[in-house]
Amino acid sequence: MCACRRLHGPxxxxxxxxAPAGGARGQxxxxxxxxxxxxxxxxxxxxxxxxFKDLESHFAAMRKKAKDALPGSGWSPFEINPNxxxxxxxxxxxxxxxxxxxxxxWLKQRERVREGVRVLVVERDPTYSQASTxxxxxxxxxxxxxxxxxxxxxxxxxxxxxxxxxxSVVNQDPVDLQFxxxxxxxxxxxxxxxxxxxxxxxQRYGEPLRGSWGGGGGGVQASSSLLTxxxxxxxxxxxLLSPSQVKGRFPWINTEDVALASYGLENEGWxxxxxxxxxxxxKAISLGVTQCFGEVTDFKYTTNVMMTAxxxxxxxxxxxxxxVQMPNSLEYQPVECAIVVNAAGAFSGxxxxxxxxxxGPKNSLxxxxxxxxxxKRYVYVVHCPDGPGLDTPFLIDYSGVYFRREGLGGSYIxxxxxxxxxxxxxxxxxxxxxxxxGEHLVRPQVEEPETSDLxxxxxxxxDKVWPRLALRVPAFEKLKVTSAWAGFxxxxxxxxxxxxxxxxxxxxxxFATGFSGHGLQHAPAVGRAVAELILDGNFQTxxxxxxxxxxxxxxxxxxxxxxx
Ligand SMILES: Cc1cc2nc3c(=O)[nH]c(=O)nc-3n(C[C@H](O)[C@H](O)[C@H](O)COP(=O)(O)OP(=O)(O)OC[C@H]3O[C@@H](n4cnc5c(N)ncnc54)[C@H](O)[C@@H]3O)c2cc1C
Numbered sequence: 128m129c130a131c132r133r134l135h136g137p138x139x140x141x142x143x144x145x146a147p148a149g150g151a152r153g154q155x156x157x158x159x160x161x162x163x164x165x166x167x168x169x170x171x172x173x174x175x176x177x178x179f180k181d182l183e184s185h186f187a188a189m190r191k192k193a194k195d196a197l198p199g200s201g202w203s204p205f206e207i208n209p210n211x212x213x214x215x216x217x218x219x220x221x222x223x224x225x226x227x228x229x230x231x232x233w234l235k236q237r238e239r240v241r242e243g244v245r246v247l248v249v250e251r252d253p254t255y256s257q258a259s260t261x262x263x264x265x266x267x268x269x270x271x272x273x274x275x276x277x278x279x280x281x282x283x284x285x286x287x288x289x290x291x292x293x294x295s296v297v298n299q300d301p302v303d304l305q306f307x308x309x310x311x312x313x314x315x316x317x318x319x320x321x322x323x324x325x326x327x328x329x330q331r332y333g334e335p336l337r338g339s340w341g342g343g344g345g346g347v348q349a350s351s352s353l354l355t356x357x358x359x360x361x362x363x364x365x366x367l368l369s370p371s372q373v374k375g376r377f378p379w380i381n382t383e384d385v386a387l388a389s390y391g392l393e394n395e396g397w398x399x400x401x402x403x404x405x406x407x408x409x410k411a412i413s414l415g416v417t418q419c420f421g422e423v424t425d426f427k428y429t430t431n432v433m434m435t436a437x438x439x440x441x442x443x444x445x446x447x448x449x450x451v452q453m454p455n456s457l458e459y460q461p462v463e464c465a466i467v468v469n470a471a472g473a474f475s476g477x478x479x480x481x482x483x484x485x486x487g488p489k490n491s492l493x494x495x496x497x498x499x500x501x502x503k504r505y506v507y508v509v510h511c512p513d514g515p516g517l518d519t520p521f522l523i524d525y526s527g528v529y530f531r532r533e534g535l536g537g538s539y540i541x542x543x544x545x546x547x548x549x550x551x552x553x554x555x556x557x558x559x560x561x562x563x564x565g566e567h568l569v570r571p572q573v574e575e576p577e578t579s580d581l582x583x584x585x586x587x588x589x590d591k592v593w594p595r596l597a598l599r600v601p602a603f604e605k606l607k608v609t610s611a612w613a614g615f616x617x618x619x620x621x622x623x624x625x626x627x628x629x630x631x632x633x634x635x636x637x638f639a640t641g642f643s644g645h646g647l648q649h650a651p652a653v654g655r656a657v658a659e660l661i662l663d664g665n666f667q668t669x670x671x672x673x674x675x676x677x678x679x680x681x682x683x684x685x686x687x688x689x690x691x
Contacts, residue, residue, distance in 0.1 A: 212419035212451050212462050216247035218661065219449050220468040221423045221478055223250025225260040225400065225647055226639050227470035228407035229654025232294070235414035237658050242415055244662075247462060248408075249451055251422035257581060259472050260404050260647055262614025264506060264540060265397040266521055266531070267648035268311040269363035270389060272326045272688040273624070274333045275673055276645065277363055282652035282669060284394035287403075294410040302406040304398040309531070310391035312377070312520035313689070314599075319525060320387040322688060323367070327389050330363040364392040379515045380522075381599055390520065397521065397531060400647050407654070421451040423471075426482050427461065428633075441492045444482055444633045466661060467636045473501035473615040475640035484630055492632040495680060499626065499641045501615035503576040505542055507588045511606040512537045523691055528595040538609065543592050544616075544644075544691070545574045581613040618643050622684030627653065628660060628675040637661060638676075644691055 218234060220227045231248050238244045255261045267287070269280045286293060291301045315323040367389050370382040376390075412418060427448040432440050448461040471478045476499040480486060487493025509530075514537055521531040530541035576584060588608060596603040619626060619641030626641040639657050642649060652669060659667040666672065673685055 210420050210453065211460050212247055212249065212421065213245070213417060214460070215245070215463045216417065217245045217464065218247070218466045218468060219423075219462055219464040220246065220248045220470055221449065222470035222472055222475070223248045223408070223418065224255075224258045224470065224472050225404045225407065225650040226472070226642075226653060227468070228404060228411055229650040230468055230470060230639060230657045231411040231416045231654075232407045232414070233654040233658035234661065235411060235416055236293075237655075237662055239662075246411075246416045247464075248411070248416060248418045249423055249449070249462075250418065250420055251454070253420045253454070255401075255404075257615065259614055259617055260400050260650075262506075262581075262612060263400050263647045264529075264531070264542070265400045265647065266311070266395075267397070268391055268395045268521070270311055270313055270326065270330060270365055270391055270395075270689055271645075272322075272329060273673075273685060274329060275669075275671060275685070276624075276649070276687055277330055277333065278669055279649040279652045279671075281363060281394060282655075283648055283650070286651035287398065290406065294406040296409055296413045299409065302402065304402050304406075306398040307396045307532075308393075309396045310393075310520050311395050311523060312373070312391075313389045313523045314373075314382075314385045314525050315387045315389075316384060316525045317386040323387050323389055326688065327365055327367050330365045330389075332362060364394070366390050366392055377515070377518070377520070379600055379602060381601060385525075395521070403647070403650070407650075419451060421453050421460070423449050423478065424452045424459070424481070425450040426467075428482060442487065442632065444484075444493075446482070446633065446635050465635065468657065468661075469497075469636055469638045469640060472640065472646070473499065473617040475499050475617065475638065479630065479633075479636070479638075482633055482636070484632060487632070492680075495631065495676070497626065497630065497638065497640070498621040498679065499617055499619050501578045502544075502618035503578050503581065503613050504544060504616050504644070505576075505583050505587055505611060505613050507541050507583075507592060507608050508533060508538060508610045509541060509603075509606045510536075510538050510609050511603055513602045513605065514539060515600065515602065522599070524595060524599050526595050527691070528592055528599070529691055530596060530600075541588075541592055541596055543595070545576065545591075578615065581615075583611040583613050585611065616644050617641060617646060621679055622686055624685050624687050625649065625653065625671070625674045626676065626679075627657065627671050630676055631680065 220231055227248055227250070231246050234244055234246050252258065267280060267284060269277055269284070271277050271280065287304060287306065290304060294302050313323065367387060368376070369387065370385045373380055373385060373388045374382050408418070426446050427450070428444050428446045430442050430444050433443045434440055446464070446467050448463045449467060450459050450461050452459045469475045469478050476485070476497040479497040483493055485494065485496025515532075517532075517535070519532040519539075521529065523529045526543070528541065528543040530539050532538070533540045576587075585608070588611070593603070593606075596606075617640055621641075623643040624641060625646070626638050629635075629637055637657060637660065639653055646653075653671075656666055656669055656671050659665070678685055
């Protein structure tokens with residue numbers, strides 16, 4: 128018996144007519160020859176009316192035989208897998224994390240004809256055991272250095288504040304994100320205080336992007352003068368604090384080596400990532416999105432040689448179908464589609480490689496890889512009865528060590544990204560960001576943990592996290608690690624920023640990946656932007672064209688200094 132089965136159109140059509148309760152499946156011609164030998168399907172009269180009864184008894188006998196042959200196994204070769212995806216969809220989203228489901232929601236929310244776009248979300252892990260979304264720290268902040276990231280945060284915060292206007296479903300409980308309003312407090316050393324000041328100016332008064340960035344799903348393009356006004360009036364609310372102001376507000380912080388701090392006054396805090404993911408999923412499904420638990424393991428695509436405007440010949444790929452492998456099985460289903468969205472998080476680079484992306488000759492379009500890979504990050508839960516109280520910010524030390532309160536009972540979560548080898552201490556408060564030295568881009572070497580599993584390195588806490596925590600907050604000298612977990616950053620090795628849009632060598636795969644530690648908070652706004660790109664052909668409300676592959680082709684990184 129062949130375990131690898133693929134349902135073809137006729138067989139799937141046949142199963143509706145032929146399947147008794149519980150279903151039956153097989154491939155086209157196999158039914159007749161094998162199961163009802165000696166009888167003709169075209170016969171009429173009593174033979175025809177008995178046909179279905181006979182068929183059912185044949186099935187019952189064969190099911191029993193199969194079960195007897197496989198003791199203890201619940202698997203039956205004639206059960207229809209209810210999770211099989213449809214044979215066709217207009218848009219297949221690979222990855223059912225927060226980004227994938229946000230895009231699915233926005234596609235349906237913005238479709239012009241009801242049920243006009245068939246959207247399928249394919250997720251390989253129903254338990255989400257390795258998804259970045261559910262393993263994240265759940266934080267949202269406005270304190271970035273790039274206007275794009277600030278705008279994304281503002282738009283997402285607006286969305287979350289009004290989440291039930293967007294994601295409530297009739298007859299279901301309202302969404303409660305369990306939002307903790309609490310500012311991020313970034314601390315800067317003397318060496319980086321000027322960068323903090325520059326970031327503050329961008330956050331407070333920076334240049335607006337094209338389009339409206341508030342709530343609402345309308346694709347209205349406002350004039351740039353109006354937008355400048357909007358941004359000035361409603362820019363990120365951040366304040367700069369001197370060390371003594373920090374001490375006055377948070378007396379438990381050691382400010383000896385702190386030169387400046389920036390503190391978020393609104394739109395910052397943390398929330399439950401699982402609730403956000405599920406709220407997007409629940410709403411998207413209510414709007415008609417189909418979900419399937421299976422793994423995309425391959426694509427069917429064609430390659431055409433095309434000439435660019437510069438007279439250069441390039442190989443352009445076009446995907447025709449995705450192959451969805453069912454869980455714990457060799458069974459698979461191809462899904463024909465017009466568009467694929469790569470929202471596979473830390474594994475989106477790998478997904479692109481299935482199309483040969485990045486594997487072509489150097490200096491060719493197909494040789495441009497998707498620079499996204501999993502990077503393991505640890506989160507430690509500590510208990511410290513004498514630690515800071517309710518008014519604890521999400522503190523980011525300039526060493527990269529962070530912590531925030533977890534609940535109200537003296538627990539905190541803390542962590543740090545691995546240190547650069549040979550980094551100049553205090554140059555930036557992020558531990559792995561690219562730094563510009565004169566004309567040259569310095570790509571620091573980083574001691575990264577290996578990524579074959581999500582085991583936690585407890586020594587890392589002892590060596591890298593605790594000493595810095597205790598230095599910053601003396602009360603943390605006495606604490607107990609109560610639990611810990613690890614998750615994968617969807618890490619963009621090129622510039623630690625999102626990659627949004629199409630790869631130049633594949634003309635129907637859109638990317639939304641590479642967020643490197645800030646994808647959860649940006650998911651609501653990114654979903655809308657990607658839906659606009661697909662349905663309208665360009666960004667309507669937030670111009671994120673800076674995040675396209677073009678910067679990778681031209682080797683011009685968009686450096687975000689505030690990566691935690
Ligand atoms: C420790 C940690 C702390 C973080 N803290 C924050 C924070 O405070 N704030 C913030 O904004 N962000 C944070 N992040 C980052 C954030 O979690 C991610 O950027 C974001 O969740 C990315 O969402 P996603 O949907 O793209 O990825 P994921 O949630 O990983 O979803 C991708 C999904 O794709 C599926 N998939 C992959 N390949 C396939 C395939 N071939 N077929 C089918 N399915 C596939 C995976 O199973 C996965 O469920 C943190 C991340 C970590 C690890």
